[in-house]
Amino acid sequence: MSDLYDIAVVGAGPAGGNAAVVAAQSGAHVVMLDEQPAPGGQVWRGKSSSILSAPATPETTAGNALRTALSESAATHLADTRVWDIRRDGDRWSLQILRNSATEQLTCRSLVLATGAREYVQPIPGWTTPGVIGLAGATSLFKQTLSLPGKRTVVSGTGPLVFFVASEIRRLGGEVVAVVTPNSRAEWARATPSMIGQPKLLARGAFWMADLMLARVPILWEHAVTEVAGQDHVTGIKTTNLKRAGSGPNFDADSLCLGNGLIPQIEASHMLGVAIRNDPTLGGWVPIADPDGVTAVDGLYLCGDGCGIRGATAAALQGALAGARVARDLGLSAPTPSLRPWQRAERFGRAMTALSMPRADVQALTTQDTILCRCESLSRADISAEVSNGANSTNAVKSGQRAGMGPCGGKYCQTVIAALIAAQAGKSTSDVPPPTPRPPLRPVPLGQAAGDFDYDDLPIPKPAPL
Ligand SMILES: Cc1cc2nc3c(=O)[nH]c(=O)nc-3n(C[C@H](O)[C@H](O)[C@H](O)COP(=O)(O)OP(=O)(O)OC[C@H]3O[C@@H](n4cnc5c(N)ncnc54)[C@H](O)[C@@H]3O)c2cc1C
Structure with missing residues (x-):
């Protein structure tokens, strides 16, 4: 993909969708990428074609409004597209994407991550x-x-x-x-x-x-x-x-x-150098960002549940704040929306998140035989033995036991493993950060990650001197 976009937005949920609409209104050349077939994210997910005539729910109605706003905007939407790696290349971002069963590269000047949450x-x-x-x-x-x-x-x-x-x-x-x-x-x-x-x-x-x-x-x-x-x-x-x-x-x-409860998907922002902190009222480990998405990393903006679980209303409002801010930072004309509605929504969202967080008394219900890492079939006893042998971080358990190296990339097991390490080591979970994030951010077939190459073109290193 040869175009240089002004702004790429990863995620087409309430946050990413609104960021793309508002940024495109400023005249920016915007692309929005999402692995789902239609915009809406998790909460405003579109219906499959077989049930289109089913009665609308408040979620469908809100999702339809976002889908209409996006289709009427100048933003390009790449559906069914997985972003599996992101790098900084001089003054631009380079995204590796998997689309139509092929890997492509896309470049942009500014990047908005609106990657949402996953469930615990x-x-x-x-x-x-x-x-x-x-x-x-x-x-x-x-x-x-x-x-x-x-x-x-x-x-x-x-x-x-x-x-x-x-x-x-x-x-x-x-x-x-x-x-x-x-x-x-x-x-x-x-x-x-x-x-x-x-x-x-x-x-x-x-x-x-x-x-x-x-x-x-x-x-x-x-x-x-x-x-x-x-x-x-x-x-x-x-x-x-x-x-x-x-x-x-x-x-x-x-x-x-x-x-x-839900856990913010922080892998991409964390991998790109945004510092993280632990806040149980926001779902645990969250990247540090301003309400309008600004981070300490130049050209990188965050919004929605990916920077703290605050719910759909707050995500949509923060998306609009981030979309306007990234456009203004590129020298384009965009409004400066009031923070008030987002603050009200975030108060509600934090209260719901605090009620939803995993609790120690429930975590204590796992037994020695309970599977903690589904991908590698590791039980609590397996992980516990590794911790007793000195693995006192999620990185160490990952290296020793492969917990987090399976197809889910640790998305299901890392929170419970961190809680187990904390319990065994007598620490707080806020002393046990998630493992170092690495690409691929999403599963990608090895053949497609490697791309087309000819074996004859591979550089062969010189034999080591005897
Ligand atoms: C499974 C699930 C169901 C939920 N259901 C409800 C509900 O019914 N009611 C409710 O109030 N709240 C629900 N929530 C919470 C709700 O999703 C959020 O509060 C709200 O959607 C946050 O909006 P967002 O735009 O920040 O993120 P999301 O809506 O999660 O959107 C993020 C989008 O980014 C995409 N994405 C992430 N990483 C990549 C990548 N690397 N490449 C390509 N695409 C990527 C995701 O597929 C997703 O479409 C649910 C959460 C989850 C995880």
């Missing part, structure tokens, strides 16, 4: 059994295909997503056997003042709760799932009462939605 699923015995699905992952299933995780589902996890998922399963005709949440009613009551500024979101939450209560779905507060029964499919769910440290009710179920 707390490993418990049986969590890898078919029929267990991430809580956030389940929302993708509903939005894209209207599919359900099973016929009788237990929905378990922290924060507001657990009630949204349970209510959506019911709306789509499934049976919710129980909602199991480690949060207490008191934690929710304490978070209420932060929610007052977002009445629409508050009303939606009240609707989900009313729906579940009217349907008499049991809601187990301060409980957690301890074990998934079944060999090749889920047959039952065991729970524990966290407050009384005793067993809770068991349920017959064929599926479990399980999630413990």
